[in-house]
Amino acid sequence: MYEHITQSDLSELLKLQGQPYLSLYMPMARSFPDQEQNPVRYRNLLRKLRDQVENGSANADPALLEPFDALLHEDELWRSPRDGLAVIGGSDVFKVFSLHQPVDELVRVDQQPCLKPLMRISQSGGAYQVLCVTRDAVRLFQGDQNVLEEVELHPDVPRNLEQALGEELTAKDQSGNPHGFSRAADRTSGSARHEAGGGGKQDEIDIDRERYFRAIDKAIVEHHARSGLPLILAALPRNQAAYRAVSHHPTLLDEGIAQDPGLMDAAGLREEAATIITRRHNASLDSALERYGVAQGQKLASNDIGEIGEAVFAGRVSLLLVESGRDIPGTVDMQSGAVQLDGEPDGEMATGADVLDQLIPRAVQNGAEVVMLPQGLVPGSSGAAAVFRF
Structure with missing residues (x-):
């Protein structure tokens, strides 16, 4: 609930x-x-x-x-x-x-x-999931800046390599990396492949890894991706790119925790994940402000709330910046987007009505990106700023 x-x-x-x-x-x-x-x-x-x-x-x-x-x-x-x-x-x-x-x-x-x-x-990127993958264990966590808790996996999610591949798993006594995941996968020369155990049996072990990752990803997408939360992969460096190469997870982040998750507790995972999420959020804010600055130079930006309201309803707004915690008492005409602020001579008092609350849904419906900014970062003093498509 x-x-x-x-x-x-x-x-x-x-x-x-x-x-x-x-x-x-x-x-x-x-x-x-x-x-x-x-x-x-x-x-x-x-x-x-x-x-x-x-x-x-x-x-x-x-x-x-x-x-x-x-x-x-x-x-x-x-x-x-x-x-x-x-x-x-x-x-x-x-x-x-x-x-x-x-x-x-x-x-x-x-x-x-x-x-x-x-x-x-x-x-703000507070909530996220962390997928921990080793040969011997698959675990999923969900949390935020304050807490990270393990999620009970759906029965279809394989718990380890042996469970995922069963009889198709390459025998452990075959030549190649004893952990089943080839270090030769990161090498390019033929001699390197030979040193790792040859191109035959080692290739089979590498294929095991790909099958394992595909099985994990398929089950996680089907049963644990509906939250829409960003997913951070925690796995050894040599497995980070390999997992992403086969993944179809819609919110898997490019940046992961490149450590052995089997050696990390929940507090360590949360600390690493929070750093990634915070860095990602700050980069998105910087990008939004940069877009506004460029558009302003092209005369395709405004921080006038009246102009923004009409542009939102005309479908002209591609990016709407909103000051977090800011209310603008007033009403918006649901046909034209004309903004009537409370206290204007001909305006009716709209108890509890907020202009930004009325503009945001229409902006999203018309394909605009809406970004909440901390106080003091929104250009101008109106509490909102917009980048126009035309």
Whole structure:
């Protein structure tokens, strides 16, 4: 019931529009005795959410609060350590997300869920999987910056080389690398191949490795790739490229942990994986800002929220940069994309309505990439910036 946010989850939530949705975010304490205050904080936020519903925000039906109320009696939710909680509810959805990063307190009733905090966490690369492969063991872990836990493998995933190949496995007493995986695979000369045991039996052992990797990859893709999380391969250096050469895993990263995972505990794996994920996230932010800078020189960029709104709805935006934690109170015309900020002379007050929450789903639907940036990195002061296609 309590899920980690994935790209697949976000894709489904971004489709939700046109009816009342309730959003609640809160930070949580992980340790006793502060942990005892988590349900108290939730109850206080729920009271604020109820006030918005009863005051007529987005014409929400009070019945939408019932599953939110029920969470107060979920002991597992309040006993489990986590850094934050996100609850999204509507007539057609109720999702509870366990967050590995803290979030600010927020309750909102609007015509679409508030998703900016979830997008920030998802894009920060916090959650990932680690696939550990040796001849004698296959293990899968899932975690984030704070914790890494082993995942129970589906029965179809081979646990080791012998199980994967059975009677087709080359006999151990044949010449070649005694571990079954040729060191000659990284050599190119004929003499090197001869030194490793010849081109015949050693080739058979190398083929064993390829079959083994194919069997692992096929089963992992079929049974453990649906989360959409980045996958980091932990394997000896000579096996990193060999595995990728046969892999069809959609989120397998180019960079892996090039060590023997059999000699690493969960803490060591988490430390290495977190470094890879953080480096990957920072590179993506740098790339997005560089794209904006280039487009600005070509007069194909803007940080004017009014211009961005109309461009989003016209399908002109290829990249939308959004300041994390920023709200822009106002409404967006769902036909033209015209932005009416709260407080303007002719504008209606839109209690709880946020311009960015309204623009992000349409931008994604029209093929734009949306990138959440830390405060101070978005060009200009509006809280958003965009690169235009034309």
